[in-house]
Amino acid sequence: NEGKELTKEEKQRLRKEKKQHKKNKKDDKGPPEKEKEKEKASVPAPSKPATQSPAHKAPAPVHASESAAAAEKPAKSKAELRAERRARQDSERTSKQGKKEGGQQSASSKPKATPNELQPVVKRLPEHVQVDDPAALKKLAKKLERQQVPLRSDYGYKVSLFSHLHQYSRKSPPTLQISIPATVIHPSIVRLGLQYSQGIIAGSNARSVALLHTFKQVIQDYSTPPNEELSRDLVNKLSPYISFLSQCRPLSASMGNAIKYIKKEISNIPSQCKEEEAKGKLQACIDSYINEKIILASEAISKYAIEKISDGDVILVYGCSSLVNHILCKAFEKQRKFRVIVVDSRPRLEGREALRRLVKKGIRCTYVLISALSYILPEVSKVFLGAHALLANGYVMSRVGTSQIALVAKAYNVPVLVCCETYKFCERVQTDSFVSNELDDPDDLIVTRNGKSHLENWQTVKSLGLLNLVYDVTPPDFVDLVITDLGMIPCTSVPVVLRVKNVDQ
C-alpha cells in the first residue's frame, strides 16, 4: 500500500461523496433515464448517464456488477448499498412518472429499471439494432458526447426491413471527425478504427487479434493517475475506445468475448500490485489468450478436421475463412489427396484471396461464383464452412451466402462441416438474419463495366434501395458437424459447451 496517499476507506468515502454530488446535480436537471445496467455479451456496456466530465476523472463505479465484484469490501455491506440504490431509483422513477410524455413506445419492450431480486441478468437491446428508435439514438449521442467520441451519421436510403441497423459510407470514416492530436482516443485505436472501417482488416480472427494487440499497446502507454486504482480506471479508459471502434464498424462476437475477457482480467488485478507488474501481467494474459484461443485452437481443429478428409475428396469452401484455409493447407501437408472448389460472391469477392492462398500451396482448385452452386454440387463430397459466431440455439452466423450453400448442400445430401473456435461462441439467440446484422456501404454494389456505372445515381431514384448485407444465420438442421477445439460436436450441443466454459470460469 506504499505510495498511496489515501487509504482504501478514504477513497471509497470520496467516491460516495462524488456520487451524491452528481445525483443532486441530476435531480435539479430532471432525470433523463435511470436504468439498471448489467453487462451484455456483444456490445460494450454503456456507462451510467450520470454526467462525468473528463476533468472530473472520478472513478465512479460504472457497473453495478463490477462494483460488487471489486476486490475491496465496501464499508457498508453490499446488500445495504443495493437497498440504498434501489430506494434512490424508486424515488427518481416516481418523480419521472409525473413528467413522462409517453413518447417512447419501445420503452415497454426494453427491460429497464428492473429490481435486482427479480431478474439476475437484465439484457437490454444493444443500440446498434435500434437505429430507428429516436430515444435510443439520443441516448447514444449523449453517451458519445460525454466520451468525446464522434458520432457517425448514416448514409443513403435504407431498405425498410433493415432500417433498424446502421448503414455507413466508407468514404466518411469517423476518423475524419477527430481532432489531431487525439486527446481522449489513443492513436493506435484511431488507426485500428480506420483499418476496420476501410475493410483493411477483415475477418473475425484478424479483427480480434488486431484488437488485442492494440489493447496491449494501450496498456503499455497507460499510466495510473494519482489517487486512482488501475483496475477501475483502466476499464473506464477503455470504454470510449470501444465506443469509437463500434462507430467505425460494429463489433463482432469474437471481439465482444475478447473485450469481456480483458475487462475481467483488469478488474481482477489486486490493488497491491505495482503498476509495472500489473501491466506486465495484463500483457501476458492477452498473449496467452491469443495463443490458446486462436493459434492453438486452430491446431486442434486442424487435427480433428484432417480425420474427416479422405483421399479422393472434393471439398467445397466459401469465401475466405482463415481457419478453413489453415485446415486445408495442413491436410495437404499430410499428403491427403483432395481438390478444392472455391465459391465466391460479390461484392467482396473474398474467395479470390482464399484461391490465392490455396494455389500457392499447390492444391488443385476450381473457382465458381455462388450462382453456379447447384451446377457444381453433384461433384462435391464435403462442404467446409467457417463461422463468424455460433449462437446459443445452434444457429451459425457467418458471411452472407453461407446459409444458401448449406441449404443446397442439404438438398444434395452433401455433409456440411462448420469449423469454429470456442471463443466465438455467443450467448445470443437468433432465428433469422434480420434482427441483428450489419449493413455495408451500398455504393459497393455499383458495377463499372465498359466505362459505364449503371447504379451510379441510385440515390436520385426515390424508390430504389441498395442492400449490402454482411452476415446471415444458418439453422442447425443444415449443419452436420461442428469442429471446435474441444472436439467434434453436433450443432445442437453449443449450449453444452457454453455451460462447460462458464463452469470453468
Place this chain on the structure above:
Amino acid sequence: MEKDTTQKLVEYFRAQIREDPDVASAVAAIRSLLEFLKRDQSETILGLRENQTKAIQRLEETDSSVAVSSGGELFLRFISLTSLEHPDLSQCKNVMIERGELFLKKISLSRGKVGKLCHTFIKDGAKILTHSSSRVVLKVLENAAADNKRFTVYVTESQPDSAGKLMAQKLHNLNIPVTVVLDAAVGYIMEKVDLVIVGAEGVVESGGVINKIGTYQMAVCSKAHNKPFYVVAESFKFVRLYPLNQQDVPDRFKYKADILKTVKDLNQEHPMIDYTPPSLITLLFTDLGVLTPSAVSDELIKLYL
C-alpha cells in the same frame, strides 16, 4: 506382451459368452478385462494401463463389434479416473479392481433399467416392427408382456445370418404373437405397424446409431410413413465416433473380425452394420434415461470428459 496371457484372456472371453449366451458381448469383455487386471503382474500403474489397452485391442480383434470397443474404453476411463495417490501399488490396484467391480455391476443392471423405461411406450394392441436379434429389445418386449399388454411383433429375417429367426423363436417362447418378414418387405409392412423398436451396437456422438445392416433402410421407411423409430441401448455403447455418412464408419467395425484378418479386398465383402443418422431417430432409451438424439452428445461429454 506374453502370448499365453492374451490367449488366456481370449479363451476366458469366449468361455463367458458360451456359458451365458444372454450376456452382452461388451459385458463379457469387461468381465474378462477385470479378470485380466486381477491377474496382472505389472509393477507400475502405467504398466497396468498399457496392458489393459493392449488387452482391449486383443479383444477387439476377436469380436469386432462397436460395443466391445466402447465398453472397453469406458471401463478403462472409469477405473483410472480416480485418485490413485496411494503410495502402495497393490492398494491402487485394489482401488481399481473395486471400481471395476462397481462398473461391472452397474452395467449388468443397465439392460433391466432400459426395459423398465421403454415398455410403457408400448400401448395395448400395438404392432411392433423390429430388426434382427437384439437382447435389449427382447427384454423390453418381455417386460411389456409381463405387464399384461397385448401386442404383435414383426421381425425381419435379417440376412446373411438369419438372426431374425432366432429372435422369432425367443418371442414365441414368451407367448408373444410374432411374424417373420423378408428384409425386402419392410416398406410393405410399414403401413401396418405402429412403431419400430431396434437395438444398437453403438451410439455415436451425433446421436445416430450403428446397428445390423438393414436398420438404416427401416429408419428411412418409418420416416416416410411418419412412424416413431425408437432405439434401445445401454450407456456403455456410447462411442466417440462421428460418422458423416455410411462410408465414414471405420472398416474395423463394418466387417467381422475373422474376415478383416483374412480377406485382402474388402470391397468384395458385404458389411455387417450400417449407420442411421440422428434425423431419422425419434427417441433413444438408455439407462441414463429417455434421450433425444441431440441429448446424446450432452451425455457423451459428461461420460468422456
